[in-house]
Amino acid sequence: MKLANITLAPTIRKYNKENLVHDVITGLIIMAVSIPISMGYAQIAGLPAVYGLYGSVFPILLFALFSTSPQFVFGVDAAPAALVGSALLGMNIEGGSKEALAVVPVLTFFVAVWLFAFYLMHAGKLVNYISEPVMGGFITGICTTIILMQVPKLMGGSAGTGEFLELAEHIIKAVRQFNMPSLVLGSVSLVILLVAKKLVPKFPMAVVLMVLGAVLTNMLPMTAWGIKTLDAVEPGLPKWNIPDFTVVPIREVITISLSVAVVIMAETLLAENNFAQKNRYRINDNQEILAFAAGNMAAAFTGCCPINGSVSRTAMGEQYQGKTQVMSIVAGLSMLILLLCGTGFIGYLPIPVLTAIVISALLGATEFHLAAKLWKVSRTEFFIFAGAFVGVLFLGTINGVLIGIILSFSEMIIRSSKPARGFLGIQPGHRHFRDLNESSQIHAIKDVLIYRFSSNLFFANVQVLQQDIEDALEQKKDTKAVILDASGIGSMDITAAERLGNLYASLKAQGVRFYITEHIAGLNEQMRKLGLGYLIREGCVRRTTHIALKDMGINRPYPLEDGVDNEERSASRKRVDNRVQEFVWAFGSNSEDEIEKQIARQIEQLKKSGDMEKLLHGSWSHMDAFDEDEWLEHLEEHLKEIVNISGKDERTLAARLEEHRQEVHDRIAQEHPELAQRFKERRHRLDEHLKERRPDVYELVISLRDNKKKEE
CATH class of the missing domain: 3.30.750.24 (STAS domain)
Known part of the structure; x- marks a missing residue:
């Protein structure tokens, strides 16, 4: 199987320098907000928190190299992390253990293999069958789920996991044990971000708040007040290793990795297409799957969990006007520099401030406005949106997508049936x-x-x-x-x-x-x-x-x-109704063979009825002039057979056919003079065809025409 044409760094080619400032600032913001998100999801996947930062370097850089989306960001994210974490529990492997550190990269490797297989199968075409209400409900469901996961962190608690019921239960517990200083800091930060988004949308308020948060942590007793900051991380880059495929049964790994790969492909492609439609550009779905595979292969060799497209970070990039994958490259390289010599800074970042930044970006990515529009114009499509949204919120990512697709196809069948x-x-x-x-x-x-x-x-x-x-x-x-x-x-x-x-x-x-x-x-x-x-x-x-x-x-x-x-109320000349030959239109490449078959049937009828008029037209009466001319040319090829059946003189019958053909030509010249030359050229081709098949008949026809000219 041949690989499709691949374009490297397609969003960076012919780079517009005017975008550089926006891309750099956006990349730095994405790097900063990736720190708490990535560290948290790495722990959910059963790895030490620092592996979340490792997953925000090389996988992001490789994704940026292959991706055709100018704005989508790759990184450690909720759905794959939760699936891997639950798989470890099913295998009785404790999160953070040496066994988990060995098994997770194997899972990630096979996720990359599955994604590469999807690329070879051109599985990205499946997204074409997913409607905009499904995409809108899906993306809104994911954003809402992640917001609900992050809410407890505003109040000094930990991030939630699972679907809506589990998240609601976790939020209720966080409310009962909330920390007032954390809630105040997080709420004030969120309000500032939302107001700034309205008044000064181009101003990088998120960067300002992160710097202010680090300054406050250094100047005030934040820890004593119960405001949590990120855990300090040991400096250093991830080590590259080949996963140990002997630590877990391959059959079990293949099954688990397939489900994770499907979620990554479906969730990321849907979200990418949603952003592409909203911002009026196109992506290559199949090359995107290759980008997913490349990013996950890099994650596997650096010991990380599977990597996914991140709606929250992409929404952040959109808010701060990142234009190309340069922002992902800046995010990856700045994370690399941070790991080498700036990990001490991580310990000064207040979690409520970072959480407010994430929630602000996600609120901008929701599409409740689409739901309101659909309610007014199409209740059916509104319920499709709601089905996808509720499905993601209550049943998880893949089930939400499946519900939305089923609803879309059901609606399409119902619409087609009426x-x-x-x-x-x-x-x-x-x-x-x-x-x-x-x-x-x-x-x-x-x-x-x-x-x-x-x-x-x-x-x-x-x-x-x-x-x-x-x-x-x-x-x-x-x-x-x-x-x-x-x-x-x-x-x-x-x-x-x-x-x-x-x-x-x-x-x-x-x-x-x-x-x-x-x-x-x-x-x-x-x-x-x-x-x-x-x-x-x-x-x-x-x-x-x-x-x-x-x-x-x-x-x-x-x-x-x-x-x-x-x-008729118009004196205009009769319109040409038959510019296209009907036989060619009806029978395509088989038109000549079909004429022969029809003539054969008519000759059989001639044996019974002796009616020559039916033979001239067959069952296709009132044919287009071009068709009629060709019909008569085919009849000339059967001249001797018709003579034997009818008992008529060969020369008389040939003259009759030629006379009929001349009538067709005269009619064309009179009614549609613009077609006369085309008709004449086509007559010459038909004569050559007759000469090749039946030279004796051709000589007879030519002699008849010559005699006609002499008489005129």
Whole structure:
């Protein structure tokens, strides 16, 4: 399997220097807020807190190298950490133990392998089937979950874990034991951030608050007041090691790592696409999966837990106008410098201040405004949003996504089963068919039902089509034809094809003609494969509704019901209705073979009836002029066979066919002079074709033409 084309550092190429200041400041802020988040999630995953900082260096740098998203940030995050932590508990491994330090990198390695497999399988295309309400509900659910996790830290407690019920229980406990100085410091910081976001959105208030927090810790007895600060970390970089694959059964690791990889792919891709749509740029879903795999492989070799896209840090980057992955590179390199020579600073950062910064960013990433909009314009899509939101909040990330997808597909099926449809007519003096319900001036064509169905035809909605037509026939007993305007039908399934065949048989038994018109040529191929090719062969499938009416002998101006006058009101020249050959449109690359088959059937009919007129047109009466000319050319190839059956003189019959072809040419030259040259060039190609297949007939035809010229 070949790897797709990969572009390295796509968001940094042709870098605009004007973005540098914003990217650097944003990168520093992301590094700072990553410290408490990463350390906390590393502990949830069963690792020492410092591994959260290790996971914020090389994985972020590698992700930035491959990612096509200019603003998304990678890092140690909630969902993968919680899954790994619960997996360790299931294996009876104590968090922070030597065994945990050995097992977690193995899990991370196989997560990276799964993600690389997803990249090879182009699994990123699955995101195309997830609607905006699902994305909005999903991202809002994640943001709300993380906010609820962080709330206890504002009050001096620890971060919560789990879904809504567990988080609510943890918040209640934190309220009972809250620390007033922590609550005041955190609340004041949050208010300042929210006000600054409104008044001075471009000002890096988060950096100012972190510096002020460190100064206050150094000047005031913060610890004595019960205000927690981050734990001090020993300086030094992570060591690169190959994971020990013997510490845990591979079968168990593969199962656990698959679920983690699916969560990382689904959660991160959904969030990335959400930010991309909101900020009007495009990402390469498949290369993003490769970026996930690269970041997690780096995490595995540095002993870290699986790494995920971070909504909170991305929201922070968006707030402070980070424009490219330079901000991720700055965040990774500044974390590296911090680990080497600045870990002492970490111990001075107050947790309530950092928590307020995270919550402020997450509040800006929620999409409750989308829910309010959906409530006004589409209650169905609102409930899809709510389903994804509640699913994430109460059942976790992957279940929330699954609920949203199920709701989306259910809504799509329900909508497709009740498509836009209606019966068509014409406004007197006009030529275009329009919905009868559109205006009282639109009238149905006498004795004809024209029915438009605007949806792909499948098992869930074909009954609607059949019922509509049957109900209309009950009301109009004198109906002579039903024309299905299939311009909105792009495909049909086998159930729909069977029902359509039954409808045709029922109409035929009642003496009512049936046509399918206006659809794309590809639908004809589907119908042939589904066993409806006989409708095409019998002339029931026509390119336009006008041609179908003409086939019935109904010409413009069409007679309308109730004797309504429909005289043409324009003196403009007759419009060209048949610029495209119908046979090519209907049968595609098989058009020549199909003409031959139809002529063979007509020759068999000639043996029985002796009717030469039917032979000239076949079941496709009122053909396009180009089609008619080609039909006659094919008949010339069968000249000797027709002579033997009919008993007519060969030269007389050839002259009759040539005379008919000349009539077609004259009609084209008179009605549509702009097509005459094209018709002449095509006639030459057909002659060459005849010369190649039947040189004897060709010589006869040429001699007839020469004699005609001499007579003129």
